[in-house]
Amino acid sequence: MNVSAFTPHGPGFRFIDNFEIITPNKQGRSQFHLQPDLWFFAEHFPGNPIMPAALLVECAAQACGVLWMSLPENVDTAHMTPLFVAGIDAVRVLGPARPGETIVSTVELLKEFGSLAQFQFELATESGVILRGKATLSRQLKG
Amino acid sequence: MHPSNEISIEFLKAMLLENTMIKVNPESIDEDTILFGEEGIGLDSLDALQMIVAVEKSYGIEIKDPATARDALQSLGVLRDWIQRRLMSLPQTPPTA
Numbered sequence: 001m002n003v004s005a006f007t008p009h010g011p012g013f014r015f016i017d018n019f020e021i022i023t024p025n026k027q028g029r030s031q032f033h034l035q036p037d038l039w040f041f042a043e044h045f046p047g048n049p050i051m052p053a054a055l056l057v058e059c060a061a062q063a064c065g066v067l068w069m070s071l072p073e074n075v076d077t078a079h080m081t082p083l084f085v086a087g088i089d090a091v092r093v094l095g096p097a098r099p100g101e102t103i104v105s106t107v108e109l110l111k112e113f114g115s116l117a118q119f120q121f122e123l124a125t126e127s128g129v130i131l132r133g134k135a136t137l138s139r140q141l142k143g
Numbered sequence: 144m145h146p147s148n149e150i151s152i153e154f155l156k157a158m159l160l161e162n163t164m165i166k167v168n169p170e171s172i173d174e175d176t177i178l179f180g181e182e183g184i185g186l187d188s189l190d191a192l193q194m195i196v197a198v199e200k201s202y203g204i205e206i207k208d209p210a211t212a213r214d215a216l217q218s219l220g221v222l223r224d225w226i227q228r229r230l231m232s233l234p235q236t237p238p239t240a
Contacts, residue, residue, distance in 0.1 A: 110196060115188070116189065118196060
């Protein structure tokens with residue numbers, strides 16, 4: 001799937017290389033390879049590079065967004081639909097993501113409701129599961 | 144699904160406290176307390192989504208549209224009555240041997 005058509009993020013802040021549908025309208029999976037020269041590794045942390053947990057959550061949220069925008073009713077307008085994180089719940093960080101590893105994000109749509117949609121996510125690398133939680137995305141930025 | 148005898152205000156209040164960002168003293172919430180909007184305790188659409196998912200999980204009742212949610216989630220008392228009506232309208236599953 002051409003991910004750039006399903007997410008508004010610029011390439012420097014896109015944490016998805018590719019995305020596949022596992023169960024139509026319900027479940028999908030993305031991959032993101034952690035190139036050692038990614039901008040955050042140098043400072044987080046010098047000599048012990050790991051991907052910041054906040055960016056792991058962002059990675060999960062982006063995968064959720066791609067799944068949402070890939071639904072048949074959204075696919076035509078996906079490229080012009082900005083999505084926002086409205087809520088993050090029950091997040092557990094279970095391990096680090098290091099340079100050279102590939103993050104596999106498995107996301108499931110739990111409920112779509114008006115301008116909101118809630119998802120469950122699980123991120124894993126070659127070392128095992130590193131993040132679990134729930135994300136709620138919104139089509140509207142609350143003021 | 145929880146048995147229908149667990150559709151109590153206490154159970155629904157526990158669900159509310161677990162799934163929403165309550166900004167008032169929980170002891171002040173009773174079955175008639177308005178949950179959403181300026182006249183209520185200020186829950187928002189994200190809280191509504193959390194409650195809908197919790198109701199679906201607990202009782203197996205799907206709430207598909209915002210209008211239905213607005214009707215059902217006016218207060219805990221209204222929600223209790225709404226769940227009872229919906230459960231009574233569902234096809235009964237014959238008991239297994």
